[in-house]
Structure formats: structure tokens, C-alpha cells
Amino acid sequence: MSGLSAELKQVFKEHGDQARPVNQAAVLGAGIMGGGITITNAAHGVPVIMKDIAQEQLDLGMKTASSQVDRLIKKEQMTQEQASQVLATIEPTLEYEGFDKVDGVIEAVVENLGLKHKVLDQLEAVVHDDTLIATNTSSLRIDDIGQHMKHPQRFVGMHFFNPVPVMPLVEIIQGTRTSDESVSTAVTWALKMGKTPIVVQDCPGFLVNRILTAYTRAFLQLVEKGADFEHVDRSMEAFGWPMGPAYLEDVIGIDTGSHVSDVISAGYPERMPHIENDAFRLMKSKDRLGQKNGKGFYEYTPDDSGRPQKHSSAEAHELLMEIQPDGQKDFSVEEIQQRMMLAMITEAVHCLEDKVVNSAEELDTALLMGVGFPRDKGGAMRYADSLGAKAILEQCEQYRHLGIQYEPTATIRKLAETGGSFYDEFPTGN
CATH class of the missing domain: 1.10.1040.50 (N-(1-d-carboxylethyl)-l-norvaline Dehydrogenase; domain 2)
Incomplete structure (x- = not known):
């Protein structure tokens, strides 16, 4: 966070004071973005379940993760042993097994409102009532995506930029029903991933x-x-x-x-x-x-x-x-x-x-x-x-x-x- 003002660091500290910790994560959708979000969590000490409905997508997600650790090894920012340990904290799966133990989930499926509604229905049935659910959307409104949710207060946008491991920004999008605690949890989670989170309100294009x-x-x-x-x-x-x-x-x-x-x-x-x-x-x-x-x-x-x-x-x-x-x-x-x-x-x-x-x-x-x-x-x-x-x-x-x-x-x-x-x-x- 070097280069940020004392005022902005204080804003992040205040979010940290009211955030729930995310120590175990899950990512839904194992494409390029999903794979990037997965390895970003794992590389910063957050074990992560990566789920998809297709084995070839899971393979793509793991390939994205592996190429990222290879990049870090080449830059001498990670040893081969550390890379193996990081990859071992990623659990690729076709099922929802283990989702009852996660503190936060990031949905990264394709930008289709109907599909996102279906996926969120499935998610709410398998996670705890207070698990943070985030969507990595770039164009759909948070209120539209979360309109049918049973617990919309724990739903937030986390808009990562591509390529995820390299781009430092994450837009944290607060819908009209998103609680302040959920926003703070998402901000603190993004910081834990080594990102700079900026909170924005829900509108077309966000910020x-x-x-x-x-x-x-x-x-x-x-x-x-x-x-x-x-x-x-x-x-x-x-x-x-x-x-x-x-x-x-x-x-x-x-x-x-x-x-x-x-x-x-x-x-x-x-x-x-x-x-x-x-x-x-x-x-x-x-x-x-x-x-x-x-x-x-x-x-x-x-x-x-x-x-x-x-x-x-x-x-x-x-x-x-x-x-x-x-x-x-x-x-x-x-x-x-x-x-x-x-x-x-x-x-x-x-x-x-x-x-x-x-x-x-x-x-x-x-x-x-x-x-x-x-x-x-x-x-x-x-x-x-x-x-x-x-x-x-x-x-x-x-x-x-x-x-x-x-x-x-x-x-x-x-x-x-x-x-x-x-x-x-x-x-x-x-």
C-alpha cells in the first residue's frame, strides 16, 4: 500500500475494524478470470476451492494458476517449493462439496443474468447464511444480479481487472441492499490478496x-x-x-x-x-x-x-x-x-x-x-x-x-x- 495517502490507509483500517475474516475461499467459474482470482487468493495464503461444471474449464483454471506461479518463479519471487505449496491449497472440483466451510465466495461465471441467478440460488443453498458472496461482474448491475437472493445484504460486487494477478485494482461495488459489513469484508479480503480496493456504488459501468x-x-x-x-x-x-x-x-x-x-x-x-x-x-x-x-x-x-x-x-x-x-x-x-x-x-x-x-x-x-x-x-x-x-x-x-x-x-x-x-x-x- 506504499504510495497511498495516510487518509486512504485510514479508510482501509476502518473497513478492517468491521470486516469478517476470510480464511477459506471459493471461486465459482474456472475460466481465465476465475483461475486468476483463484491463484491470487492462494498465493496470498487463502486456501481456495475452485468449482466449475466442466472438467476442461477446471483444467484451464489450473493451467492459469500454474502459469502464474511459473512467472513468479522466473522473477525469483517464489521458490519451486513455495509454488508447489501454493498450488496444493487449490482444490478444483465439479461439486459444491466443502462450500459449507468457506467464509467468502467469488462468482466468476459468464456475463449472463439468467445463469448468474441460477448459480446464486445454488450457492445460497450450500453456504452459511453469513458467508460473503461476491460477483466479479464488469457490466451487470449488482441489484439486478442479486434481486432473487434470500440474503442480499451479504452480496457485493468485486470487479477484478484482467490479468487478475497483475492488475492492482479491485472495484468493490455496493448494491442498495449490500450491508456495510459486507463491503468492509470485501475490502479487507481484497487487501489480503494484495489488491487496492476502491468502494463504488452500483450504476452502469460502475466507476x-x-x-x-x-x-x-x-x-x-x-x-x-x-x-x-x-x-x-x-x-x-x-x-x-x-x-x-x-x-x-x-x-x-x-x-x-x-x-x-x-x-x-x-x-x-x-x-x-x-x-x-x-x-x-x-x-x-x-x-x-x-x-x-x-x-x-x-x-x-x-x-x-x-x-x-x-x-x-x-x-x-x-x-x-x-x-x-x-x-x-x-x-x-x-x-x-x-x-x-x-x-x-x-x-x-x-x-x-x-x-x-x-x-x-x-x-x-x-x-x-x-x-x-x-x-x-x-x-x-x-x-x-x-x-x-x-x-x-x-x-x-x-x-x-x-x-x-x-x-x-x-x-x-x-x-x-x-x-x-x-x-x-x-x-x-x-
């Missing part, structure tokens, strides 16, 4: 993906207005992002990114209306899915070690001209950076105003750890404070003709008038 969707929609609008996506990528990489928005979508998978964008946008129809000329949708319709099939905004060929190498794609550029009704247009680096970052900042302020997250620091921590926000900028709110609310308001006025997503919020107007900061307006531990 990180909601803010990221505003950013990627700004990219889609730039492309629609004639911007060259490679120029946009270079501009955002110059700002400090590890990869530009087009390259990021190729890495995520354009089919996945398009679906997430559509689902979250539907939750905020005023600020995130339907985009007619949507580059993600176009790429997906042409089976250009990104790195997973070798062609997206860019084209990919494997290097000697099998890692995909990025190449410019004339075909992608030609394809995108179909959805640029006004033709191609040159945008300055400054305008691209302003439009991309302003969309992110205004959505972040909406999240704070909506009390989706408790403080500016927690919001920034989530962006730094969840999406690779440029570390030298400190997060969306730290960056906004470095510019000053008056400058943010001026940018909103400059770009508001592009849509309601650039409309300044009440807090932006207020802080521009008073000269106040977002960090003072939304303090940690308030």
Missing part, C-alpha cells in the same frame, strides 16, 4: 469503465468528424497514456469494447447518446476484432516470441472513410488531447456528484491502477486541479457545441467561481 467509456466515445466522435485514428493514438501517447484509444481497443478486443461501450452508454442516454457512425461497430461488422484475430485498427503479426507486433493498416483507414460523412480533417494535438481528457474529466465529476465514489483521491487511484492513466498527471481530478476549474470551464464552453458530454457540471461552475479544488471539494474519509 472505471464508466469514465473510460466517456473517453472512448470522445475518440469515436473525433473519428466520425474525420480524424486520423493513428494521429489520435500518437497524440494521447504523447500526453502520457501507455497506448492510444484505437490500439487499446485492439488489445481489449473490439467486439468486447463495442459491447461494453453500448451497454454503459445505454445507462446514460442523455450524455452518451447513440453514435451513428461508430468505428467500433464498423470494425466488428467487418470481423476486425483487434489482436485476437490479427486485424483491427491495426494489423498484427507475431514476433519470434509469439507476441503480436502492430503494423499500420491501409485497409482500416480506407474502411473508416465510409463513416466520415464530412471527409478527413486535420486536428491539432492540443484539440485532440483536450477533447479526450475533458470528456473523461466531466464524467469523473458526474461520478463524484452522484456519490458513486467517496473522494477525488479514490477516483484517481482507481484510474491510475485500472486503466493506466498517465502516472505523472496523477489521475483525472489531480490533472483537473493542475489546470484549475476556471480552465476546465473555459474548455467546456469551447466544446459544448459538440454535445452534452461537454456541458459543465454544477461543481465545475462553482469551483471556477470560487477558485476551489476538486480534491478539497471531495476529500478522502469525508
Whole structure:
């Protein structure tokens, strides 16, 4: 937890004071995410039952776990003997045997509401009444998933990011019926796994993906207005992002990114209306899915070690001209950076105003750890404070003709008038 403020560490301590300990865990669903969550528990001293309905999925989950310990051995962070001991604490199973002894379960089955309802019904029948039940969902509402539960107060979201063993962030999502004790238990469990947990309220996209969707929609609008996506990528990489928005979508998978964008946008129809000329949708319709099939905004060929190498794609550029009704247009680096970052900042302020997250620091921590926000900028709110609310308001006025997503919020107007900061307006531990 080095690098976190004393205030945020105090928040975690307060959660620890009212949490129930999780000393024995279970993970339901043994795919890539389930396997990653399983080994993360085991590697931090929490024995775990990993259940699936298919033996091949269990095999995949154990393969994920084994490859992770192999990685730690290579980095000399674990000995072969320690690795064997860690793997021995994982119990793969096709049955619910032993679930009556677990303190916490993380459900990591596919994003299908009906399937999740069925699985949770089965779980509640076999675990203790006070066992914490968490769902690793990235797009479904916690209240929707837990609507039929007998004990909804012990149900919480634990949204891990992929790859689980590497990504430090876990969003802890509190539904309207989730008890504070369950939230504290999930926070403390995530800390035990070596993660940084940020508590957020239940809403479409939660926190990180909601803010990221505003950013990627700004990219889609730039492309629609004639911007060259490679120029946009270079501009955002110059700002400090590890990869530009087009390259990021190729890495995520354009089919996945398009679906997430559509689902979250539907939750905020005023600020995130339907985009007619949507580059993600176009790429997906042409089976250009990104790195997973070798062609997206860019084209990919494997290097000697099998890692995909990025190449410019004339075909992608030609394809995108179909959805640029006004033709191609040159945008300055400054305008691209302003439009991309302003969309992110205004959505972040909406999240704070909506009390989706408790403080500016927690919001920034989530962006730094969840999406690779440029570390030298400190997060969306730290960056906004470095510019000053008056400058943010001026940018909103400059770009508001592009849509309601650039409309300044009440807090932006207020802080521009008073000269106040977002960090003072939304303090940690308030």
C-alpha cells in the first residue's frame, strides 16, 4: 500500500475494524478470470476451492494458476517449493462439496443474468447464511444480479481487472441492499490478496469503465468528424497514456469494447447518446476484432516470441472513410488531447456528484491502477486541479457545441467561481 495517502490507509483500517475474516475461499467459474482470482487468493495464503461444471474449464483454471506461479518463479519471487505449496491449497472440483466451510465466495461465471441467478440460488443453498458472496461482474448491475437472493445484504460486487494477478485494482461495488459489513469484508479480503480496493456504488459501468467509456466515445466522435485514428493514438501517447484509444481497443478486443461501450452508454442516454457512425461497430461488422484475430485498427503479426507486433493498416483507414460523412480533417494535438481528457474529466465529476465514489483521491487511484492513466498527471481530478476549474470551464464552453458530454457540471461552475479544488471539494474519509 506504499504510495497511498495516510487518509486512504485510514479508510482501509476502518473497513478492517468491521470486516469478517476470510480464511477459506471459493471461486465459482474456472475460466481465465476465475483461475486468476483463484491463484491470487492462494498465493496470498487463502486456501481456495475452485468449482466449475466442466472438467476442461477446471483444467484451464489450473493451467492459469500454474502459469502464474511459473512467472513468479522466473522473477525469483517464489521458490519451486513455495509454488508447489501454493498450488496444493487449490482444490478444483465439479461439486459444491466443502462450500459449507468457506467464509467468502467469488462468482466468476459468464456475463449472463439468467445463469448468474441460477448459480446464486445454488450457492445460497450450500453456504452459511453469513458467508460473503461476491460477483466479479464488469457490466451487470449488482441489484439486478442479486434481486432473487434470500440474503442480499451479504452480496457485493468485486470487479477484478484482467490479468487478475497483475492488475492492482479491485472495484468493490455496493448494491442498495449490500450491508456495510459486507463491503468492509470485501475490502479487507481484497487487501489480503494484495489488491487496492476502491468502494463504488452500483450504476452502469460502475466507476472505471464508466469514465473510460466517456473517453472512448470522445475518440469515436473525433473519428466520425474525420480524424486520423493513428494521429489520435500518437497524440494521447504523447500526453502520457501507455497506448492510444484505437490500439487499446485492439488489445481489449473490439467486439468486447463495442459491447461494453453500448451497454454503459445505454445507462446514460442523455450524455452518451447513440453514435451513428461508430468505428467500433464498423470494425466488428467487418470481423476486425483487434489482436485476437490479427486485424483491427491495426494489423498484427507475431514476433519470434509469439507476441503480436502492430503494423499500420491501409485497409482500416480506407474502411473508416465510409463513416466520415464530412471527409478527413486535420486536428491539432492540443484539440485532440483536450477533447479526450475533458470528456473523461466531466464524467469523473458526474461520478463524484452522484456519490458513486467517496473522494477525488479514490477516483484517481482507481484510474491510475485500472486503466493506466498517465502516472505523472496523477489521475483525472489531480490533472483537473493542475489546470484549475476556471480552465476546465473555459474548455467546456469551447466544446459544448459538440454535445452534452461537454456541458459543465454544477461543481465545475462553482469551483471556477470560487477558485476551489476538486480534491478539497471531495476529500478522502469525508
